Amino acid sequence: MTAAGSGSFQDGRIASKRLMMLVALLLVSCCLGHGFGDEDHVEVEGIGSSCMENERRALLAIKSDMYDPGDRFSSWTGKDCCGWRGVACDNTTGHVTKLDLRYPYTYTYTYTYTYDMWDVLYDVETIGASKVNPSLQELKYLKYLDLSMNNFSHAPVPKMIASLVHLEYLNLSNAMFDGPIPPPFENLSNLHYLDLQGWYYDDFLHVDDLDWLSRIPSLKYIDMSFVNLSKAINWFYVINSIPALEVLRLSYADLPYVPSPLPPFNLTAIATLDLSWNSNITSAMLRWLSNATSLENLLLSGCGSLTIESLQVALGALSNLKELDLSFNSLEGEIREILNNVSSRGLKHLDLSSNQLSGDIPPGSLRDLEYLDLSWNSIVTLHILASLGNLTNLRHLDLGYNLISGEIPPTVGDSVRLEYLDLSNNGINGKIPQAIGNLSNLLELHLSGNKIVGWIPPSIGNLTNLVYLDLSYNNIVGWIPPSISNLTNLVTLDLSRNNIVRWIPPSIGNLTNLVYLSLSRNNISGYIPETLGTLIHMEELFLSNNNLSGQIPMTIGKLHYLQNLDMSYNNLSGQIPTTIGKLHYLQNLDMSYNNLSGQIPKKI
Structure with a gap:
């Protein structure tokens, strides 16, 4: 009896204690939900959401000012904002740490060519206007913020972003912001990634002094392309003071002239450098670059004052280069004068287009090359085509708009990985070789504007991946081969201005993806x-x-x-x-x- 009674009394005490704990828990929960803790929503594990209520309300306010074409914010419903599209939270604290509001749809664009320059015209009219709601500053624990590709209608870059001191990733590119980059951005001392790329050619964003950037030493990625830096005379010294930098993109930035002597090289981690379309890139800067032994991607397109001689020292030291773009520089001389100073090991992308180069590529060089553009130069020989078998990794070859004569050699069929081949607007004669049919991976074939004769080879029907085929402005005879109906992926077919006879084959109706067809003249x-x-x-x-x-x-x-x-x-x-x-x-x-x-x- 005593033992039994004692046990019963003990069980009662335990039950009573559990009840008191439950009541206390409920009271605490009640107070937190409706009293002093109203701004933070606390949940019992397994019940409700993990989202802070004040941050959820801030997100909804931000959404109210963003252009929504229909389904952009379709997942932004319910209490748990951490599960919404573009939102992520810290697993421990529940605070919102990521907000990705990048406009998710592709803009329409057109290319226009005037005065030796391609212009890209984006159709902004199709993107409704957005605003940056002040509630953004309520998301105090953000580490990742992406507002890119939206239309903020030339509004100033919001200064409130500088209060988000935990940011590690900030992307405001192509968002139609206007005016100066706020100096308070120096408060973002944890940034690793900063993309402020301006809207193409509109020259809206500008920075007059880059000194604030030197106070963000952890930066690994900077993109200020299309941001006007013409008054930032300290740009070179500030950039050089960020040793962690791995990627720097400053194309179309109107960079000021940097006088010699230059400071000691400090960018020991730099892997990608894009200074394209800046006219003040000097020989001294190129010599300075020869210290960038970690450099893999060098883009100096459209820098104007470059010469082969000024490039040779830098290129000879950059043994890890994988991409080199020297297009639109009016470089004069032999191609080999550049290539002899470029390590043939590892180079995958080479663009020397729109220069005044002549000569040929030395046999046996550039074995790892995947992309080669030598268009708009003064090349006169087709030797490179004869040695294509050595370039077994080549996928893109553009020799258009040169002075090349002679016949296309059958060895062109050895480059079975080719996806793009452009030999247009040269003086090429002879027939299209049957071996062209071996290029089964080819997506685009441009042979227009030559003196090609003979028939279209039936083997053309083997190129079943072709999307673009242009044989216009030649002296091709015969008729359209029936095998052309195999090219069911074609979007563009241009056979105009030749001497093709007979009739249009009814099987042309198989080319159901065609958008452009020209058989005129x-x-x-x-x-x-x-x-x-x-x-x-x-x-x-x-x-x-x-x-x-x-x-x-x-x-x-x-x-x-x-x-x-x-x-x-x-x-x-x-x-x-x-x-x-x-x-x-x-x-x-x-x-x-x-x-x-x-x-x-x-x-x-």
Whole structure:
């Protein structure tokens, strides 16, 4: 009895104690939820969310000022903000540590070429305006912030960002900010990654003094491309004071001239350096660069004043180079004068385009090369094509716009890894070799603007990965080989301005991914095949200046995305099909100089 009673009494004490603990827990929870602890939401393990309520509210306020085309913030519902898209929290404290608001969609853009320069024009109109909500400063424990690729409508760079002192990653690139970079950014002493790349060519962002940057010694990545640094006369010394720096991108920054003598080299970790399109890169700076033995990627495109002589010392010392871009520099001399000073070991990417270089690549060099662009130079020989078998890793070869003559050698078929081949706008003659069909990985083939003769080889049908094929402006004869219908991935096919005869093969309807087709200025006869109606993605169709006859097929009306249609200067007869009235995107229609009859359909 006593033992039993004692046990029962002990059990009661334990039960009573547990009840008191539960009540105390509930009271604490109540106080934290509705009293002095209202700003931080505390949860019992396993119940509710792990998100701080004040930070959740801040995120929703930030969202309210961001452009949302529909589903960008579709996951931003419920209490647990740590599970929202672009948000991450610390597993221990629950504080928001990551906010990725990068605009997730690709801009539309076009290329224009004027005065020896390519301009990239982005369509900003399709991106609605956003604002940086002041609630951002409530996320005091952020380590990662990405606001890139948004449209902040030329607003100033928010100074409040400088209060986020725990930031390690900051990306404000291409976000349409305007004005100066705030000097208080020096408070971000924990930054490893800083991307302030400006909007292309608009010259909105600027920095007049880079001294604040020297107070962020942990920086490993800096991108200030397209930021106007023309008044930052201390840029070189500040950059050199950040020994942890691994990646530096300052292209199109209007960098000021740096007088000699230069300070001792301090960037011992630098792996990528992009100073492209700055005119004040001096010979002294190139000699200074010869100390950058860790450098793997060197981009000096469009620096203007460079010479082969000034480059030789630096290039000879950079034994770890994997990428070298010296395009658009008006360099004069032999290609070998550059390559003799570049280690043939490990170089994978070489761009010497838009210079005045001549000569050839020394045999047996550059065995690891994957990308080679020698376009827009003064190269006159095709020896490089004959030695392509040695460049077994080559994927991209551009020799367009040179003075090359001679025939394409059959050895071109040895470079089976080639994905891009451009020999356009030269003086190449002879036939396209059957061996071209061995390049089964080829995605683009550019042979326009030459003196190529003979037939299109049937082996062209082996290039089933081709997306782009341009054989225009040559002297090609014969007819379109039936095997061309195997190229079902083609988006662009241009056979214009040749001497092709016979008819358009009905099997051309197999090329259902075509967007651009030009067969104009040939001697093609016969009917326009009805199968053209299967090319439903077509936007540009040019069949002018041929000997086509018969009626225009009604199926032409199925090309709903057609913008330009030219069938002029043929022998077409009959009436204009009414189905052309269904082509709502059509901008240009030319059917002149034919034998058409009847009236223009009202639907047009």
